[in-house]
Amino acid sequence: MSTLASALQARPSPPAAAEQAGAPCKIAVRDLNFHYGAKRALEGISIDIPANLVTAFIGPSGCGKSTFLRTLNRMNDIIAGTRVEGEVRIDGRDIYRSDTDVVALRRRVGMVFQKSNPFPKSIFENIAYGLRINGLARRGSELHGRVEESLRQAAIWDEVKDRLHESALALSGGQQQRLCIARALAVKPDVLLMDEPASALDPIATQRIEELIYQLKSTYTIVIVTHNMQQAARVSDLTAFFWLGKLIEAGPTDKMFTNPGQKLTEDYVTGRFG
């Protein structure tokens, strides 16, 4: 425990991943603490997440990476008894200000979950629903255009174009996940948060999601939580390692996996952990 504690004390602060990547900062987090009731789940997180790159959060179960991801679009607000301190600035504006429109925030910062969760409606309606309630497409042709565009962006159009009015629940797991990505993209977010988006998928479907992430990053800022370190290594430009609610190290992915700066990170990525 003492070596871990000393490694923690030695970590640099705050890890400015965006500066290292040379890309403009999209999300700037400073001194973020997060509590579930009396339990502190995140402690003193400071990180810059760059625009139009993929940033991966890795770490053992319970390290706070998913909790941190959900603080980026205030998804934790819906859990009772939680408390946030610190700042999360997206494009310079603190999303925890009291006058923030949380619905508009979540439109800008879309989310895809571990388990695909399409609505029990047709493929078309899964995409069209968000567009309608947000008033983003009024005329029928505009709606159709946006649905097609979203499905194309999520690399699923060719597989579903002839059965748009069939139930989304009839799709395979990998297709459902890409449909959920299309649904998130339909409302034209800036940022896409992905919480273990491929952990329930087979290797081929996983490969398609990873390829999709690669294609989407030119348009979106993507933040992905993954248990799979090889996946983080394959898809991300920057990697941040979390441990016991703290951000231990963040930096370019190739460096994090070939020559990490912190002993804890090295122990984790080489499997000498726990």
Next chain:
Amino acid sequence: MTTTVPHFQEELDQLKSRLLEMGGLAEDRVRAAVTALVNRDTALVAQVLAGDGPINQLHIEIDSRCVKLLALHQPMAVDLRSILSAVKINTDLERVGDLAINIAEAATRYLAHPPVKELIDIPRMAEIAHRMLRDALDAFVRRDTVLAQQVLDADDALDALKTQVFRELLTYMLEDPHTIEASLDLILVSRHLERIGDHATNIEEDVIFMVSARDVRHHAQ
């Protein structure tokens, strides 16, 4: 995740011990080739010429272990660097084994002639090359970058001796053209020993990369 570690570590340790075994074989063969030359021992020369099999087999075995470890474990950080270094050290050691053969071939030709001179600098070169190789492997085992740096420095001494051997033999050749054939073989031997030093240097550079992730090749740092 932790359950896979002992198994992976065991395989890494085995890889390391096979590399050391190969290093030991390469050292022995260089020593034998030079001893055969100096003592004019044709039986030992023949033994060196015939004995390349075990090194070649280890060369293939070690590469295949590395491929398997990379494919099955997808190692990261220091483990990744260790396996990459092992692949490169393996190639260097195999080349050292080949150079022992080259020395033995030159010895075969040289021993067909009367001696040109008493051999002094070539055994010294062999001693330095041998020590560099041994230190390189020690540095690999002990993950010792300081020792590694010493080997890099020793290479200069070896290069200087090679130049000295060449100059000295040039005077013999100028004086008596009958010595040209035998002298050229001695020059070749000195060249082979200098190359062995270069391979030891490569191994050192790989050790420094493995331990500290610094790339010191071509004076990069």
